[in-house]
Amino acid sequence: MNKKFFWLLIIGSIVFATLAATRSVWLDVEKDLTFLRAYIPKVTMLPQEKNEAYAQACAACHMLYMPSMLPARSWQKMMGELQDHFGDNAELEAAVVSEITAYLQSQAADKVENIYAQPMMALLKDEEMPMRASDTMYFKLLHDVVKPAMVVGNPDVTSFARCDTCHHEAVAGRFNKLNARIPNYFLQGVWKKLEQESKQERQP
Numbered sequence: 001m002n003k004k005f006f007w008l009l010i011i012g013s014i015v016f017a018t019l020a021a022t023r024s025v026w027l028d029v030e031k032d033l034t035f036l037r038a039y040i041p042k043v044t045m046l047p048q049e050k051n052e053a054y055a056q057a058c059a060a061c062h063m064l065y066m067p068s069m070l071p072a073r074s075w076q077k078m079m080g081e082l083q084d085h086f087g088d089n090a091e092l093e094a095a096v097v098s099e100i101t102a103y104l105q106s107q108a109a110d111k112v113e114n115i116y117a118q119p120m121m122a123l124l125k126d127e128e129m130p131m132r133a134s135d136t137m138y139f140k141l142l143h144d145v146v147k148p149a150m151v152v153g154n155p156d157v158t159s160f161a162r163c164d165t166c167h168h169e170a171v172a173g174r175f176n177k178l179n180a181r182i183p184n185y186f187l188q189g190v191w192k193k194l195e196q197e198s199k200q201e202r203q204p
């Protein structure tokens, strides 16, 4: 065999082996990532399309709630009784009411698909017509660790309706359990409280 060809074969094999090895390293990284991704917290997105009439009429007293927080039938009912809206009068002109109702219904939890709407609807009974997110089973499950003292008894929160007091990106429809910060419970934290509680529970 030609000497030159021999060396070419050796070098070629080394290059090939190195490439193969690198590739297998990459493949392992990929596998690890797939494994790790299962542990990276999900961000729950409730996207909402922009609607001028809705933004104009409904942002005066609270954040603009995502339409997919409630089913279409709930919006229908709420928009039909705006003169008595959670103790406030939020009445609007009939034309504006129908425009906003159509918008809210078209984006409602039973009309769109997202990571929140689907399980929320699945846990909702047909006859249920929640007026608040916090009236639904799915919301209660997500907020299992949040005790009344942290909400109603918390002067900086007062109500679950004020999503944006704990979820800083609520207005953009982004909810992530890892960056939910309950005012007055930050640092000494929910987690510490829970730890204490579970210790107390374990004591006979």
Ligand code: HEC
Residues within 6 Å of the ligand: 057, 058, 059, 060, 061, 062, 065, 082, 085, 086, 088, 089, 090, 100, 131, 132, 133, 134, 158, 159, 160, 161, 162
């Ligand atoms: C005059 C003030 C006012 C206006 C205007 C207003 N709201 Fe409200 N809304 C309230 C109050 C007060 C609550 C109860 C808040 C609480 O419990 O802290 C509320 C609560 C809600 C809730 C329940 C949130 C939850 O999950 O607990 C929804 C949904 C809602 N409003 C939708 C609307 C829509 C849609 C409009 C526009 C048509 C609107 N609001 C306009 C005062 C208002």
Ligand code: HEC
Residues within 6 Å of the ligand: 041, 042, 043, 044, 069, 116, 133, 134, 142, 143, 144, 145, 146, 150, 151, 157, 159, 160, 161, 162, 163, 164, 165, 166, 167, 175, 176, 177, 178, 180, 181, 182, 190
């Ligand atoms: C008192 C503070 C507080 C308020 C108010 C609040 N939340 Fe939360 N929320 C939390 C906490 C804390 C968690 C994480 C719970 C856990 O880790 O088990 C959470 C979790 C969630 C999640 C799950 C996030 C994920 O990681 O997928 C969603 C969705 C959510 N909240 C939506 C809402 C909506 C919508 C509102 C308003 C109608 C709201 N929350 C109001 C404290 C709050």
